[in-house]
Amino acid sequence: MTVPAARPALPDPPALPVTFRPNGTRAVLLSVGALMLVVITAMSVTLEKLNAGERVSFIFVALLFFGVLCLLSRPKVVADDTGVTVVNLTRVRRLEWPEILRVNLRVGDPWVFLDLSDGTSLPVLGIQPGIAKQKAVRDARALRALVESRGIGTDAATDAATDTATDAATDSTKDSATDNGPA
Structure with a gap:
């Protein structure tokens, strides 16, 4: 007969209110999103062969990527x-x-x-x-x-x-x- 291992003791409950979130993942996602937004926007401004519509579409795509990464960093x-x-x-x-x-x-x-x-x-x-x-x-x-x-x-x-x-x-x-x- 096997004796079940003792379950680890639970810590004392934290003081309320408390927020749990993956801070490391959140920092990486938001940093990459901000960097991507800056780089794509800078590229759209510095490329001389782009017309105004193309520049706007570059910036729109950069904002879309940033929005998705913000959404992924939302859980808590x-x-x-x-x-x-x-x-x-x-x-x-x-x-x-x-x-x-x-x-x-x-x-x-x-x-x-x-x-x-x-x-x-x-x-x-x-x-x-x-x-x-x-x-x-x-x-x-x-x-x-x-x-x-x-x-x-x-x-x-x-x-x-x-x-x-x-x-x-x-x-x-x-x-x-x-x-x-x-x-």
Whole structure:
């Protein structure tokens, strides 16, 4: 009989309100977008063979690229006393604390997923282990601590999910940079 590994202790919930966002990814996207806007605009002004319409179209395309990169840098999660606001690329969703059953960030996941009381799962692009993996794990654990301290206390669902994740974690090899259980 295998004994499940002890689940990592959750940190104390952070003071509210708190905002989680991938700052490194956001900085890269906005910097590249601004640089691209400047370079394409400068090219359109300095190229002598372009007429006014072509210059305007160059600048329009540069603004379009910048807008897309701004949209990609938009995701965040804002937790306050009454619940959580999840801002993804084009959609904003407000959740009350009791609606969130569990916070998941497994190895290989591109971002956090929230298991909701209506049986659905909501992707949370505001916590993603792209550039800053350790920060994403810390943020996911902090959000999980908030959910567990302010949620409706779905102990049975949380315990069953934790047991499953713990069993999977003991079956796989664990390195120090990853989190094999739910965050």
